[in-house]
Amino acid sequence: MPRSHPGRAPGTRGGRFPVLDPATGKAFDEAPDQQPEELDAVVGRAHEAWRGWRANSLARSKALLTAADAVEAAGADLAPLLTREQGKPLAESYAEVARAAARLRYFGEMGAELAPESQEITDGRPVRGEIRWRPLGPTAAIVPWNFPLQLASAKFAPALAAGNTVVLKPSPFTPLATRLLGSVLSTALPENVLTVVTGREPLGARLASHPGIRHVTFTGSVPTGRAVARGAAASLAQVTLELGGNDAAILLDDVDVERIAERLFWAAFRNCGQVCMAVKRVYAPARLYARVVEALAEHAKTVVVGAGLDPDTQLGPVNNAPQLAGVERRTARALADGARAAAGGHRLDRPGYFFAPTVLADVPPASPVVTEEQFGPVLPVLPYRSLDESVDAANDTGFGLGGSVWGTDLDRAGAVADRLECGTAWINHHAELSLAQPFAGIKDSGVGVAGGPWGLYGNLRPFVVHRPEET
Ligand code: NAD
Secondary structure, eight states: OOOOOGGGOTTOBTTEEEEEETTTTEEEEEEEOOOGGGHHHHHHHHHHHHHHHTTOHHHHHHHHHHHHHHHHHTHHHHHHHHHHHHOOOHHHHHHHHHHHHHHHHHHHHHHHHHSOOOEEEOOSSSEEEEEEEEEOOSEEEEOOSSSHHHHHHHHHHHHHHTTOOEEEEOOTTSOHHHHHHHHHHTTTSOTTSEEEOOOOTTHHHHHHTOTTOSEEEEESOHHHHHHHHHHHHTTTOEEEEEOOOOEEEEEOTTOOHHHHHHHHHHHHHGGGGOOTTSEEEEEEEGGGHHHHHHHHHHHHHHSOBOOTTSTTOSBOOOSOHHHHHHHHHHHHHHHHTTOEEEEOOSBOSSSSSOBOOEEEESOOTTSHHHHSOOOSSEEEEEEESSHHHHHHHHHOSSOOSEEEEEOSOHHHHHHHHTTOOSSEEEESSOSOOOTTSOBOOOGGGEESOBSHHHHHHTTEEEEEEEEETTO
16 A cells, blocks of 8 residues: 655655545545745735735625536536545435535625624723724634535635635645635636645645734644644634544433444444544443444444445545554554444555454453544444443543534433533534524634534624714
8 A cells, every 4th residue: 555645755756745545545646845035925915915805805705606606516626536536435425515616605695694793882981992903914724534525614614704815735635626616716706816836734834824924724634733823823813723623422211223333333433433522432331332333333344345437435544654554553452442333443445544443342342443533444332230331431532523412311411411511512413503603613623613604703803993072
């Protein structure tokens, strides 16, 4: 298996780097390997473009709606390319493109309505303050490889609606669909309002710390998020960080196992488990434990694994070699520590980065597959004896992205959900988000809020005009 990583890819030549198809492990194309020095000109042009873009909110709304139409119309080009470099089933790539377009449309239609109105305030003294809301300025959007288009649009759509310009950097594992998205958007947006840059590190580090950037909005892992925050501190740019998760699903003793098993399975395994807010640990009452393991393992054994472009495929490969190595290492360690693979437990014997959908039983709670974010098609199922024990275990992590509670008595499930220390808690499902809701992790899972009106506010700052009452 090729072990190339975009951070140190072999065979790089002429300012380009290879892009691999995770279904084969082989390069199928290349992307420009832009150098950090190029950012000065890119950010400079984003500053220039900001003057015009910030001035007219009606023009912005129209441009975002045109952009939404253009993205939708380009679905047949974007989706296969996304599958090729990311690995996900083609239908999921189409859904991702649709989601990116929907985000643009939401902010195009609602941007002006969602924006906070200017407001007069007084504190009883004869002075008057008028609060207006202004964009922050050129924004760096840095995104990972699991949902390149969807996560990018979740950043640039509210940033652009608020009147900022954006420099967007995709992961070097998935640069191509984002580059194409950039050229599709250039048909709808004024020049330099959105610029896509591709390249390997230290391009992202340099972008996050660039003195011309006023806001860094980042989605990715916790360690990189910390590095981004340190980098942005150099210019005291605002940061928004959407980081990793290790979401627990707690099954209550009145849960209908057979009824929820398929939904729970997909909440953990969609996009091959490479979802920040996927279910990454299941806590089941001891009485139901064997049935829960068996029901999940049944789905894991029968799901169709294959290349994303194959129409029968339900689960694609892991995106890249280092990620696969991490999944393999944590699974092997759990098995060595006494866990049992009720399904899978190993790589698939075929080219590409395929790992058998894996359900692990009898896992020691301190095993890294439980305590760390495994981010792959592996799900540990743990038994609990008391509800308090399950809530404590769910909360006993540095992460705080999401969590869910599954049961028949919805009031009781709601009361348990209230006790979860995370940004979003679901009942009887997981990882569903509306465009209109806030999304934010607590603890190591993030800083700042995305989604809905709150996503827009995060791209604005107050500006106050203060004057004596009588003038
Ligand atoms: P990553 O942190 O390795 O990379 C994310 C992005 O940062 C990439 O574009 C990468 O090239 C860039 N980067 C790398 N080093 C950098 C540096 N020093 N400075 C600036 N940028 C740098 O993450 P990944 O492996 O691509 O993605 C998986 C992670 O993303 C998981 O932890 C997952 O939970 C998280 N994630 C979080 C959310 C959320 O909304 N909370 C959503 C999706 C994924």
